[in-house]
Amino acid sequence: MLGTAVNVQAMVFGNMGDDCATGVAFTRDPSTGENKFFGEFLKNAQGEDVVAGIRTPQEITTESSVKWAKSVGISEKKRKTEYPSLEELMPKVYDKLYKIQKKLENHYKDMQDLEFTIQSGKLFILQTRTGKRTAKAAVKIAVDMVHEDLIDKKTAIKRIYPSQLDQLLHPSFKPDDKKRAKNEDKFLAKGLPASPGAAVGKVVFNAEDAVAAKEKNEPTILVRKETSPEDISGMNAARGILTQLGGMTSHAAVVARGMGKCCVAGCGEITISGEKTFIANGITIKKGDFISLDGSTGEVFKGKISTEPPTFPEDFNMLMSWCDDFARLGVHANADNPKDAQIAKDFGVTGIGLCRTEHMFFKEDRIEYVRGMILADNSKEREYPLSELKKVQTKDFKGIFEVMQGYAVTIRLLDPPLHEFLPHQDDIQEIKKLSKKFKKSVHDVKNKINKLKEFNPMLGHRGCRLGITFPDIYKMQVEAIIEAACYLKKKDIDVKPEIMIPLISDVSEFDNIEEMTRKIADKIIKENDVDLKYKVGTMIEIPRACLVADEIAKKAEFFSFGTNDLTQMGFGFSRDDSGTFLKKYVEMGLLESDPFQSLDQKGIGQLIKIAVEKGRSVNKNLTIGICGEHGGDPSSIEFCHKQGLNYVSCSPFRVPIARLSAALAAIKDIASTQEDSTPVE
């Protein structure tokens, strides 16, 4: 029979006199990661006194004590008498403590957080545990410990949490100042943490105001019900973006992440009235008022909160290169222009997984021609605007190819529905301009805008459906890609263009466009007499495409999962509308997490599995990647690793997270294989 055991333990007292003390210490600096013993103590006190924060604790080491005194303006003399370090006060005890902490760290092979009490000059260790640390410290400690032969590289990598890395890549609010804002009731609302970072600026309600303010060097936050492609210039000009509607993969969120810009999306707690004010938490915020956005938490505050810049630890690149040694998945980036491609390359990608040609269409110098192309009633009329567009597209592609030389650049042909490029039907000024430029009556322009409106544009006339019904557009794009590639190839620059056909639901669509693509491409290559290799593949983003992937893989050279659309269609959730219920679903526990943030492995994952199996069953060398937003999400990356994908592609600013996650997935995989095989050995 089992009874209850009682542990009888002697109590130690740190408050029995001046030869007593209590404290907390870290074997390394938990804030910077420096390999320096670090901690605080209180003389003649118990543990709760340290926690309560009534008395100011003193530093354990003399080095940090001196540093502290300087920072608060206390003279060395005063410090020595009033706030001596433990090292000065009880040198023997300090020596013992120093040795013990070294021993503990060597034993646990990780930075320790320990509590101690000194009773009448005798040291007692109350507790030791692995210490919490900042992202910066985590990276430094891990790399240092490898160099100190304490741990191996695999362990070092496992010590970093992918979610921590965001801290390193974006500015953040100073914790104290954020606390102050909270205490002063400046909190306004909480939305979705759509794109990390911290931003402070004056509220503007439209893109024009953001652009105008930028010219005057005024920081702004663009506040919109939702954003559309027409807002891109304003999003670019603003410091941060706040939207009332939309989810984690709404237009605002996706574009902001691509720009590495702070964004809080789907913030239903704010109500925008016209373009003058918004109300949140009972407070009215007017145009021009300052607000502060925390894109990492989704919080919105009134007024300014001080920020601190991202800190990039030296050891970061070292750690990343170790990651690449373990990872089986490659990491590519989604980039639409040479600048973004360069950022991605600096972050260490080995290819561009998704270049969205339409993002180039919105620039001021080309949107007009895009509109002309759409307004054209026949191929003849389409010629002029298409030839103008081809010039700029060719230039863009040259730029990207040049940056990414030696690496694959996957370019997606035009994807969104055409109406996205047209002005609003009430924007009479813009309509008149188009009418004049392209010799169409105002009535005709308006009619076209109306005709292109759709009930459910997400499921409408877009992607390859455009390529099939208006082949001129795709032809122009293929020409631009291949001509740019040939131009560089002649200069001995190694280019690897991959042409990606979006929104395939049936093999017949793929075959139709693939044939057209190869005909044009081969002709241009022959004319240029260069040895250019290119690939033609497809996005797999429609549920049906997964189910008939074996047919598609017969001719497609690569698959790239567009998991945003696959999630939208697989779940029947519009990413722009699901904010109204998805948040509640997660709160109520109906869904573990927002499936637009982290891939739904149980359901959508099955579609991916089916597609991989069917695709590889007919084409075992099929290259398979993922270019949806999930390409930057750690658990989704682990899933991609398990499914045997070749690479993930994500926003440039997510690349380090993806590289780490890919390594972690591989290490976990190795570990489980070894475990599995243990009994056999």
Place this chain on the structure above:
Amino acid sequence: MLGTAVNVQAMVFGNMGDDCATGVAFTRDPSTGENKFFGEFLKNAQGEDVVAGIRTPQEITTESSVKWAKSVGISEKKRKTEYPSLEELMPKVYDKLYKIQKKLENHYKDMQDLEFTIQSGKLFILQTRTGKRTAKAAVKIAVDMVHEDLIDKKTAIKRIYPSQLDQLLHPSFKPDDKKRAKNEDKFLAKGLPASPGAAVGKVVFNAEDAVAAKEKNEPTILVRKETSPEDISGMNAARGILTQLGGMTSHAAVVARGMGKCCVAGCGEITISGEKTFIANGITIKKGDFISLDGSTGEVFKGKISTEPPTFPEDFNMLMSWCDDFARLGVHANADNPKDAQIAKDFGVTGIGLCRTEHMFFKEDRIEYVRGMILADNSKEREYPLSELKKVQTKDFKGIFEVMQGYAVTIRLLDPPLHEFLPHQDDIQEIKKLSKKFKKSVHDVKNKINKLKEFNPMLGHRGCRLGITFPDIYKMQVEAIIEAACYLKKKDIDVKPEIMIPLISDVSEFDNIEEMTRKIADKIIKENDVDLKYKVGTMIEIPRACLVADEIAKKAEFFSFGTNDLTQMGFGFSRDDSGTFLKKYVEMGLLESDPFQSLDQKGIGQLIKIAVEKGRSVNKNLTIGICGEHGGDPSSIEFCHKQGLNYVSCSPFRVPIARLSAALAAIKDIASTQEDSTPVE
């Protein structure tokens, strides 16, 4: 070595004198199916003279000759001398021909179409083949032949083409008059044959005008860019509906088929200008002009074409009952009110597979309360409109249950997004009315309308997502269903309510609403002290639901495939927008047929297969049906049979087609099983 063979055959001449003739005969009347020998001949002529139609042929039998003469006003005397029958002219040859045609029909066991020539009094049979016939004749001949012991019932059923049956169920244009219209260049355009039948009326461009005309007993054709729920009263009032946009399962098409009303949808060849005119084929049609629609072919004509009413052959019900003996699939109907349920019952259904509660919401006496319910800011405010709605819903359900006593009635809880029920944001009159009635400011009403707008409403806040976020609405509906059922049960009427939860993507959604439903239902049943059985099941209409069907089937008592939505999401095709490219896809041969008309067995079919397998793997008694538009499509029905579904549910007017198709599928199945087993025996 094989050489070329030459067949040397003597020529017969029907033009060698007055003892010669040539003609065509049918063993039964191909137009009515009457078991009467029937045909025409020309004296002293060759076959081509009959075909050329230069001379008026004479009747073969005296009976039809007399009938013909009467119809064209020729005296019996004149007939006998100038147009005698073959029976009168050459009685011996006639006797021989009569015997031969009987022999041929007995041999081939089907109505024969034969060609003959008489040369110098000698009869030669040139050809015999199975004769073409009208739908009416097909049914009569098949049933008669069973009664004459010529064929068995299985063969009789196989002689009817499901597509033919539409002719019997709807009015059609008189073929001659349609030909005239074509010759006179009255053809305007061709759209999708969205709902069969023929309709003639004056063009109106909005629902109000259709309703106003109806009151004056004027026939109208409602011409709209597309229809929305607000047009329902006008669709009801019009004789036919013509839309410029939308596919086979657009709002206009689905509603029209449900009403059994002629509709041509997605007619991109017409251009509507304002609400005054439309242009097609270069012709301008003004409001008030007559047009004629052929809903079975999609053709639109200017002016009036004469119609003929549907003819319902006597033997029809007999044939249908034989079908039911063979069919393994049950046939249910989609019906939203007692009247439609009665039509469906008269067509022989054994249940209501889909009762769309929201269709009841649009009626004049309730739409106001629906709007009140939506405008409410909290449960308290929602109480009054919900209690009013409950009264009318309870009444509706009582009516349907009473009509369908003894049979299951599957009621789907509210499905469409709420904004569909609100007035247009520019309809200031209606907004003011609502503002007054429900004590909300005009500003608030407008705000609500704006807030509920969605980018992709098909993938938005609808179905069970409403039930979870606004449980009050579903609670009211469950109460109305169960209270209606208890009321009738107490009167000893056998009611079988089945509550269907729409738009499930995860089992957690189902569990949430099922629990709420059972709690309410069981409480009401206990209070009423009746022995009422009810079922709770779900629509399977989201791709993900198919993939996790095993989890859902643990608690769901039935599945009903919503193949419209499953096709929309599986293909990524919006049914309302796909008109712009789907027609072209079919023309180009990229798709065999419009997947909204005929189920895509290769792709969407895989999702159905997966769901059936997974569902039955945990619940082998799971009842599985289909209630999308495909439930009335012959090849889709065959697919459902093969997958082992329990029933199909379709529009009331498609029921006979579904009963026949179900029988044909079963017969085909038996035949292939027998073939398969032959070698083993």
